[in-house]
Amino acid sequence: MNADALVRVSALILQVALGAGLALLFAHALAVIVVRRHRAPRIERGQRALYALLQPVAGARSPLADHERAGLFGHLARLSGVEQEEVLAPIAQSLTPEACEPIRSIAAEIGLLDRAMAWCRSPRWSTRLRGARLCSALCAGESAMVHLLRDRHPAVRAQAADWAARHATPDVVARLLEMIDDPDAFSRFAVQDALLRLGNDVVEPLAVFLERRDGPAIEPAISVASAIPHPRFLAAAIRHSGSDRPAVRVRAMNLLGSIGGSEVARLLVEHLEDGSPDVRAAALRALGRIGHWPRAPEMADRMRDTSWDVRRAAGLALRDLGSPGILMLRRMTSDVNSFAADMATQVLDLPPGVGGESS
Amino acid sequence: MSAAAIGGVAGIITVLEIFAITFFVALNGWYLVLLVGAAIEMRQHRLLAQGDTRMRILGSPLAPRISVLTAAFNEQATIAESLNSLFGLHYPNVEIVIVNDGSRDGTLDVLRNDFGLKRIHTIFRRVLATQRVRGLYRSAAHPDLIVIDKENGGRADAMNAALNVATGDFVCVIDADTLIEPDGLRRMLRPFLDSADVLGVGGTIRIANGSTFRDGRIVETRVPRRPIAGIQVVEYLRAFLFGRLGWNRAGGNLIVSGAFGLFRRQALIDVGGFCHDSIGEDFELVMRLRTNAYEKGGPHRIVFTPDPVAWTEAPESAAILGRQRDRWHRGLTDVVLRYRRVLFNPKYRVMGVLVFPHYAILELLAPVVEAAGMLALIAAALLGILNGPFAVLFFLAAWGFGAALTLFTLLLEQLTFRRYERLSDKLMLAVWTIAEGLGYRQMTVFWRLRGLWKFILGRTEWGVMERTGFQQQTPAQPGVQAALAGAATRSPATVAAPTVPVSRVQAGRLAG
Numbered sequence: 001m002n003a004d005a006l007v008r009v010s011a012l013i014l015q016v017a018l019g020a021g022l023a024l025l026f027a028h029a030l031a032v033i034v035v036r037r038h039r040a041p042r043i044e045r046g047q048r049a050l051y052a053l054l055q056p057v058a059g060a061r062s063p064l065a066d067h068e069r070a071g072l073f074g075h076l077a078r079l080s081g082v083e084q085e086e087v088l089a090p091i092a093q094s095l096t097p098e099a100c101e102p103i104r105s106i107a108a109e110i111g112l113l114d115r116a117m118a119w120c121r122s123p124r125w126s127t128r129l130r131g132a133r134l135c136s137a138l139c140a141g142e143s144a145m146v147h148l149l150r151d152r153h154p155a156v157r158a159q160a161a162d163w164a165a166r167h168a169t170p171d172v173v174a175r176l177l178e179m180i181d182d183p184d185a186f187s188r189f190a191v192q193d194a195l196l197r198l199g200n201d202v203v204e205p206l207a208v209f210l211e212r213r214d215g216p217a218i219e220p221a222i223s224v225a226s227a228i229p230h231p232r233f234l235a236a237a238i239r240h241s242g243s244d245r246p247a248v249r250v251r252a253m254n255l256l257g258s259i260g261g262s263e264v265a266r267l268l269v270e271h272l273e274d275g276s277p278d279v280r281a282a283a284l285r286a287l288g289r290i291g292h293w294p295r296a297p298e299m300a301d302r303m304r305d306t307s308w309d310v311r312r313a314a315g316l317a318l319r320d321l322g323s324p325g326i327l328m329l330r331r332m333t334s335d336v337n338s339f340a341a342d343m344a345t346q347v348l349d350l351p352p353g354v355g356g357e358s359s
Numbered sequence: 360m361s362a363a364a365i366g367g368v369a370g371i372i373t374v375l376e377i378f379a380i381t382f383f384v385a386l387n388g389w390y391l392v393l394l395v396g397a398a399i400e401m402r403q404h405r406l407l408a409q410g411d412t413r414m415r416i417l418g419s420p421l422a423p424r425i426s427v428l429t430a431a432f433n434e435q436a437t438i439a440e441s442l443n444s445l446f447g448l449h450y451p452n453v454e455i456v457i458v459n460d461g462s463r464d465g466t467l468d469v470l471r472n473d474f475g476l477k478r479i480h481t482i483f484r485r486v487l488a489t490q491r492v493r494g495l496y497r498s499a500a501h502p503d504l505i506v507i508d509k510e511n512g513g514r515a516d517a518m519n520a521a522l523n524v525a526t527g528d529f530v531c532v533i534d535a536d537t538l539i540e541p542d543g544l545r546r547m548l549r550p551f552l553d554s555a556d557v558l559g560v561g562g563t564i565r566i567a568n569g570s571t572f573r574d575g576r577i578v579e580t581r582v583p584r585r586p587i588a589g590i591q592v593v594e595y596l597r598a599f600l601f602g603r604l605g606w607n608r609a610g611g612n613l614i615v616s617g618a619f620g621l622f623r624r625q626a627l628i629d630v631g632g633f634c635h636d637s638i639g640e641d642f643e644l645v646m647r648l649r650t651n652a653y654e655k656g657g658p659h660r661i662v663f664t665p666d667p668v669a670w671t672e673a674p675e676s677a678a679i680l681g682r683q684r685d686r687w688h689r690g691l692t693d694v695v696l697r698y699r700r701v702l703f704n705p706k707y708r709v710m711g712v713l714v715f716p717h718y719a720i721l722e723l724l725a726p727v728v729e730a731a732g733m734l735a736l737i738a739a740a741l742l743g744i745l746n747g748p749f750a751v752l753f754f755l756a757a758w759g760f761g762a763a764l765t766l767f768t769l770l771l772e773q774l775t776f777r778r779y780e781r782l783s784d785k786l787m788l789a790v791w792t793i794a795e796g797l798g799y800r801q802m803t804v805f806w807r808l809r810g811l812w813k814f815i816l817g818r819t820e821w822g823v824m825e826r827t828g829f830q831q832q833t834p835a836q837p838g839v840q841a842a843l844a845g846a847a848t849r850s851p852a853t854v855a856a857p858t859v860p861v862s863r864v865q866a867g868r869l870a871g
């Protein structure tokens with residue numbers, strides 16, 4: 001084929017592609033307009049039916065007559081699956097599991113819940129994800145969702161973890177703790193967030209987990225515990241403050257700092273001599289947070305530390321102690337150790353009340 | 360002219376034509392591959408991102424700290440508006456570090472008065488060398504706002520000063536005149552949680568011209584009716600929605616726009632922060648991050664994610680756009696020469712053998728080849744040896760292919776984000792798509808060639824950027840055009856004499 005013919009063929013193909021592109025673009029725009037115009041009133045009618053069904057439950061009106069109820073359910077049942085999702089899910093996901101019960105009943109009655117459960121068992125991960133999202137919104141589908149916590153796709157596991165945050169059963173919490181070092185970052189993050197949102201329900205199992213386990217799962221578990229400050233974690237914090245891994249000791253210091261108390265202050269002061277500057281700095285931050293002023297002299301000693309991070313943490317922790325710490329810092333400004341004096345000078349220049357520097 | 364001479368010239372013209380056709384087929388063939396990659400990537404993205412549970416999770420108290428860094432040089436007119444939009448970000452753990460880079464107008468006074476700045480002496484380590492910092496301030500009204508007042512040193516220097524002070528695990532680099540959508544940061548963070556191998560994430564930049572804003576947020580998305588701004592809308596859509604998205608599947612991106620990018624802070628510090636003497640500093644930074652990662656190990660992927668959107672104003676005059684494009688091409692040339700060791704070097708894996716060669720050969724040489732093709736065409740016409748039908752068909756093929764690619768990108772946009780809802784806007788997008796190849800593209804070829812020429816001459820100026828501000832809508836008078844506070848004019852400066860205007864229309868290049 002010569003160059004002329006090649007260009008002719010190419011030009012023809014490209015013009016066809018261009019025409020197809022234009023046609024598709026406008027066909028799609030038209031389709032969107034038609035579908036929206038068709039769907040908008042259906043969804044609106046569905047929403048009105050849902051509100052009418054919910055009004056007696058909320059005590060806003062007297063119970064509905066059977067024929068009224070049947071009519072309203074008929075409206076909802078005639079909607080497509082996507083439309084039903086669009087009507088029910090946005091309201092359901094903003095409610096507590098208890099308050100969601102009437103919507104769950106309606107979803108069950110119109111067959112949406114069964115469909116969601118079936119989606120959760122699909123071989124396609126995207127369909128399972130869709131089912132998991134709907135079950136999460138409706139706070140339903142426990143039998144399917146517990147299995148999805150072990151799903152092979154991380155996005156599905158993450159969605160199941162989100163569901164689990166509103167289902168504090170022992171099995172669910174145990175499974176979440178097993179997943180705390182999930183190999184997928186997003187799933188791991190979702191699990192930690194779910195544990196955090198479970199709050200007090202997770203304290204006892206998490207404390208037991210921390211007391212018995214070692215290994216990579218410990219670091220995220222301590223981080224979660226630090227965000228739910230509870231004295232029940234003290235034994236675990238003490239245990240892990242002796243870990244041979246500095247990263248674990250740093251987190252143990254944070255955990256101790258979130259618990260507070262004289263015993264904790266004593267333990268933290270012991271770690272001011274730790275071989276790792278990160279641990280020393282974390283211990284100082286924790287001492288500053290619990291505001292244990294009798295330990296100010298030990299903290300002031302760390303202003304002479306060889307590590308800049310430790311000196312900075314010591315200065316800011318002293319500042320957090322209030323008057324006793326400020327007094328120590330003023331003395332340190334004339335210290336023979338010029339690094340300590342310099343850091344004290346800088347810390348004292350901080351304006352009070354803005355905070356954040358020590359975090 | 361003798362028959363032999365004409366024969367010789369005709370031979371040269373034929374060689375040029377064959378070269379131009381080969382180049383055209385290679386470049387556009389590769390663009391087709393990128394388009395397919397973008398479509399697959401978009402589908403995957405939509406499956407994972409739809410529904411708001413995933414977004415809500417990122418609002419958790421466990422969310423990592425993000426420092427938003429921005430540099431301001433003579434931004435008195437727009438700085439308050441831009442900052443107000445940042446305060447509206449839906450992210451639980453954010454600090455905003457703004458650098459007043461030696462502004463000669465009242466930028467610092469506006470910040471002082473509007474945000475109740477109080478001088479502080481926070482303690483930070485100066486790991487990156489910068490011009491002298493004159494003072495640090497914290498807002499009494501917004502404790503997460505820190506202002507660094509420093510002597511002028513250019514955008515790179517300002518960003519390095521901000522990096523020294525920032526405390527976040529991640530830093531979001533934006534321009535002072537960029538408006539980020541409220542959930543932009545949460546969406547930007549998602550790729551970091553999806554993979555531990557991610558070093559930086561770029562978001563979509565869209566053109567604000569023609570759209571209406573209120574309180575730093577977009578209220579109505581429209582397509583500009585003026586050709587230069589309108590064509591840039593389709594150009595940006597194509598660059599971001601198929602170019603950069605496609606590269607996610609084909610070895611990762613090399614460009615994160617300086618107007619909106621999220622990076623691991625420690626990674627930026629480890630490579631020495633922003634480079635002072637590069638005109639393509641955003642491209643240079645990503646190249647340095649990735650080459651460093653390949654050489655020393657660690658995360659090396661630069662990901663583009665399509666849904667976090669930032670809005671920026673595009674130039675509406677050919678002169679300003681020309682200066683911008685010639686600067687971008689000088690930046691590209693500078694970075695390609697700096698990192699020539701990467702070219703076809705398997706040590707840098709797919710970046711060395713595919714991604715970088717694309718920029719070094721196809722993108723860098725595209726204006727040269729296009730110009731050579733056009734000159735050959737003119738020469739052939741003058742010599743009477745032009746094959747008319749061939750030339751017309753080739754032009755139609757080149758123009759048609761470009762337009763088809765853009766139309767498919769618009770289709771991708773319509774199937775996913777649908778930001779332009781009115782039928783009239785869709786029509787305008789189609790009009791600008793078709794118009795792009797009829798003059799605009801030829802102008803960009805000229806500007807890029809000018810950039811190459813200036814680079815050869817060693818000229819490093821940035822040029823002047825004039826802005827009119829975002830079109831505002833007030834609650835009392837919807838639709839009223841109220842320019843933010845008149846036109847802000849960027850002063851010319853050079854990289855060498857570090858007085859670079861720090862906020863620009865758009866920091867990254869569009870191509871690829």
